[in-house]
Amino acid sequence: MFNPLGLLTGDAAVRGIAARTAFPLAGGPVAFSMVETFKASPPGIVSDYMPATEHSGAVATLGAARTPFAGIDLSRPVVIGVVNVTPDSFSDGGDYADPAQAIDQAMRLVAEGAAIIDIGGESTRPGADPMPVGDEIARVIPVIQAAVAEGITVSVDTRRSTVMRAAIDAGARIVNDISALMDDTHAPGVVAETGASVVLMHMQGRPDTMQQAPLYRLASYDIFEWLSARIDACVAAGIPHDRIAVDPGIGFGKTDDHNMEILQRAGAFHGTGCAVAVGVSRKSFIGRIAGVENPKDRLPGTIAATMLALSRGVQIHRVHDVAAAVQAIAIWNAHAGEVA
Numbered sequence: 001m002f003n004p005l006g007l008l009t010g011d012a013a014v015r016g017i018a019a020r021t022a023f024p025l026a027g028g029p030v031a032f033s034m035v036e037t038f039k040a041s042p043p044g045i046v047s048d049y050m051p052a053t054e055h056s057g058a059v060a061t062l063g064a065a066r067t068p069f070a071g072i073d074l075s076r077p078v079v080i081g082v083v084n085v086t087p088d089s090f091s092d093g094g095d096y097a098d099p100a101q102a103i104d105q106a107m108r109l110v111a112e113g114a115a116i117i118d119i120g121g122e123s124t125r126p127g128a129d130p131m132p133v134g135d136e137i138a139r140v141i142p143v144i145q146a147a148v149a150e151g152i153t154v155s156v157d158t159r160r161s162t163v164m165r166a167a168i169d170a171g172a173r174i175v176n177d178i179s180a181l182m183d184d185t186h187a188p189g190v191v192a193e194t195g196a197s198v199v200l201m202h203m204q205g206r207p208d209t210m211q212q213a214p215l216y217r218l219a220s221y222d223i224f225e226w227l228s229a230r231i232d233a234c235v236a237a238g239i240p241h242d243r244i245a246v247d248p249g250i251g252f253g254k255t256d257d258h259n260m261e262i263l264q265r266a267g268a269f270h271g272t273g274c275a276v277a278v279g280v281s282r283k284s285f286i287g288r289i290a291g292v293e294n295p296k297d298r299l300p301g302t303i304a305a306t307m308l309a310l311s312r313g314v315q316i317h318r319v320h321d322v323a324a325a326v327q328a329i330a331i332w333n334a335h336a337g338e339v340a
Contacts, residue, residue, distance in 0.1 A: 001224045002058035003268040004032030005049065007311060009336040023052055025313040026270040027065020028075065029336035035062075036265075038221050045218040061271045066315065067242045069275045070153065070173045070197040072115050077310060077329050080116040080155060080318040081109030082281065085139040086123045102143045110152055113326035118176055118318060119143050119167075120157030123207075137166050144170040155199070161186035168194045176318075178203050178252060180230045192238035199245045199277050199316075200230050204253025211253065219258040220265040223248050228272055245275040245316060250305075251283045259285045263305060267312035277316035280305035281325075303328050 004025050008016050013031035016022025022033040035058040038047050052059055066074045085102045106117045121139035122131050140156060140163065147154050148171030155174035156167035161184040164175050173196060180200035181187040191198050202223045204214045216222045227246045235241055246269055248262045269276045280286070286301035287293060299321050306317055306325060310332050319325040 001038050001221055001268050002055070002062055002271050003036035003038075003047075003220070003265045004030075004034070004052075004058075004062050004270070004313075005036055006033030006052070007031070007267070008033060009311075011337070014337070021051075021053060023059050023063045024065070025062055025267060026276075026315070027063070028313045028315065029333070030267075030311065030313040032062065032267070035059075036268075038218070040217070040221075045221045061273075062267070064273065066275050069242075069245055069316070070116070070155075072153065074275055074315040076333060077314070078115045078316045079113060079322055079325050079329065080118045080277075080316060081106070081112070081114030081322045082279075082318060082320045083109070083117055083119050083143065084123070084157075085119060085121050085143055099142045099146070103146045106143065106147045106152060107150060109322045110150075112323040114322045116153045116155050116174065117147055118155040118157050118174075119147070119172075120176075121163070122158065133160050133162050136160065136163050141166055141170050144172050148172070159183040159187070161190045164190045164196070165194070168196050173197060174199065176247075177201060178207075178249070180227070181234060182230070188234055188237035188239065191234075191243075195243075197243040197245070198234070198239060199247050200227060200234065201247040201252065201277075202226055202249040207252075214253040214255060214258065216258060218261070219254060220248070220262050220268055223262065224268055224271065227269070231272055231274060241273060245277050246272050247277040247279065247318075250278060250280050251285055254285075256285045256288055259283075260289075263308050263312075265312075266309050266314050270313060275316055276314045277318060278306075278309045278314050279318035280309065281319040281321070299324055307332060 008031040022031040035052050035055045036047050083106050121136040154172040155176045156172040157176045159177050159179040176199040178201045250259050281302045282295040282298045286298045290301045292298050
């Protein structure tokens, strides 16, 4: 794993790239001039630092531009709007449980600037129990069909192959799976056969157990290794590399320290060669760090965490408050400019 450091944007990035002392990060608007390297050595992971000019392997691994994901251009940050068709999700449970409400919300988020709408029918909050597959299908399919009929690019948030197939048949183009296609042995085959794209998310444990003393040597390193193995397994199952995005799974089997360390080193996940997605919106770690109990009051913390991810070149941002995120990203884009 290589972590890009000495991060530059705007004119500084342009000048650094011209001088060959900095290099574009995943072909986006951020450049890097330093590299942090890692080595597994008892009792943990040790790191070292060097100029990027001295590590051609890191430059090649981190620098390659990303092709479009599910037809979406990744040269600028992309916002996914969240619509949970559930009664018990952690921040918006019950708000859009009625299909008509969910469809209206999807339309509203697209109007606010979301490029993708992520529709989920099963709560995966910490401590959540699984729900019947039939109930999940009944919740999401009418909303997916209506959204697709309006020309919306839809992602389905599920870990069940039966739900995946029904959602793709209804027009969903992306599967967003918190288990990285591991919970259901048929899931990789469904994604491969249907031509859907997939977001592979890392989770330590399961939703009902994941926050029970999560442990890593170094969270970003261990998650990078795990996601790399999942990418290899998915490619072997017939899913092309360019149809895969990775998500380190902020809040899913992580302490607050783990979450912040992952965000700090989020740029390292470009080394997978895939698009990188993050979901920090309204999450509990923001509430604990900032002392904000109500998830809907965590927008300032969400924007701050999103800006941190942007500065590491993360391309895909999953949020509830689309208008605020789009506005913040617009300012960041104006600051970052073009690097190449």
